[in-house]
Amino acid sequence: MDAEHESQEIEDVVARVHARFPDVSPQDVREQVRAELGRHGDATVRDFVPVLVEHAVMDTLRASARPTDLPTEAS
Incomplete structure (x- = not known):
């Protein structure tokens, strides 16, 4: 690439x-x-770098996202 x-x-x-x-x-x-x-940066094969980057960033953002769709516990 x-x-x-x-x-x-x-x-x-x-x-x-x-x-x-x-x-x-x-x-x-x-x-x-x-x-x-x-x-x-030191990857010799660059073809998959964008895919790896996308997955890593999405994982990071998912981990830091606030869970808003989780049901609340009833008392």
């Missing part, structure tokens, strides 16, 4: 993650994506 194609893939990742987590600003999503991308 060339650098230009990877850059477009990363922008697509930012858009998809932001669509799934609209309460998180696009800037915050982009920062998390860049941080995760840095963890894969």
